Amino acid sequence: MKYILNGKLTSKENATVSVRDLALMRGYGIFDYFRCIGLKPLFIEDHLDRFFNSAATLRIPMPFSKEEVHQQVLKLIEENQVMDSTFRLILTGGYTEESYEIGEPSLIIYNEPAIEWNMQAYEKGLKLLTLEYRRDIPEVKTINYLMGIYQKVRLAEAGAADVLFHMNGKLSELTRSNFYIVDQNNVIKTAKDDVLLGITRKHIKKMVEGKYQFEETDLYLDDLKSAKEVFISGSGKKIVPIRQVEEQVFNNGKVGEVTKDLIEMFEDYSEAFVRD
């Protein structure tokens, strides 16, 4: 599998970054992540838009145009020839002789075979724990996932898959997913503040138009008590049902009808998208 480092094809072994890069010294960098269906990247324009917005917000000078990065992605698809892969784009804070100044960034692109998601997750739903936490600059896809990885021992002990973030009881997102509640009237609700502007979230909203009501709104821990169904979304995992949050179980522990419907709709929607 080839990687692309600063516009050039390279081996995995040579895909390295200086220890003087701000990504390593200060955790300062951004990334983005998307899926390919077969050899076709899904929602790539959205991901590139977000990636470039993330860079601009963190003031990291992007070394290539959007079109050039798009071409690099297509070049790597052609080179690696992996059906159904996932792509990672990383832009580092950059090489610096100082230790707190943005420097000359490195852009890394690679893909790998898509992980087979545990089918049980889709059939039985996942368990979540809660955590009072807000991601740094939530609307930006930074490389900082320190807290998520730190929580893994606690999650494993509880048989839980991830943490649901809140601040003073106001819900936002998971470490790597957006979060949704389906209420008793089948209205789909997702947090409007302090969340990553998920590409899957954006397309779910578009996809359900005319079929379900979709609200970006304030959600609280208390809203879980009356939730009919709960699910999460992400570019890799797509739509995954949530069975319980802490001790609160939804829909008697069964995947709800709306969630099931959305999972199916999203498969069709995504496949139609890459066919067009």
Next chain:
Amino acid sequence: MKYILNGKLTSKENATVSVRDLALMRGYGIFDYFRCIGLKPLFIEDHLDRFFNSAATLRIPMPFSKEEVHQQVLKLIEENQVMDSTFRLILTGGYTEESYEIGEPSLIIYNEPAIEWNMQAYEKGLKLLTLEYRRDIPEVKTINYLMGIYQKVRLAEAGAADVLFHMNGKLSELTRSNFYIVDQNNVIKTAKDDVLLGITRKHIKKMVEGKYQFEETDLYLDDLKSAKEVFISGSGKKIVPIRQVEEQVFNNGKVGEVTKDLIEMFEDYSEAFVRD
């Protein structure tokens, strides 16, 4: 200037880390930072203790013993022969074929000439802004300084040097410094929760024994109103007076007597420490 990567002397150019390291992919890693007076590392046992504690808390397997890392530091001092340098130790979350699992870490050690701190800072004091924020896992020196670097534009616009963190008005620390208030009775107070356990902080406490009362306690934004003097500390900057926080000016904008005394005491204390 040589670097040490995984126990071996190497050139700066060859001091690189794989883009598959969790430090780059997920901002997962730790570091530590200390000063040398001449060719003698200051408080190195404390820094190594903290560095090893940080690794243990984040469950990153340390590839060397404390004594081996100590020897590597001494080797680099011998090799680079820089008087008055500062050292950085970085331990990465490690190389991983997965994207969310701790892998085989890299340990990077390097030193560089100590930055000449702006003397004005010591004579006139710095201005701070405030920010509602808590560092991830505050007691650990992780590599995540994303928020601090992100705030730099806002700081520059306000002519301020750093942000003072608080949560709901409860003060903690700065991005890279501990924070102290000297009250009207010359009691030195520093936040007890949600702070990095600073090595300079530890030694200030020890140094002032018998001369000043030192309290690790809860401090609030409101306490700034009655503060006589304010200062910060860090391994590189030592003790630096704070002239104002937002619009609140301390001691009529002059460096206070206690702060001046501590700055002098700390010079003597540090020099005596490396002489022993």
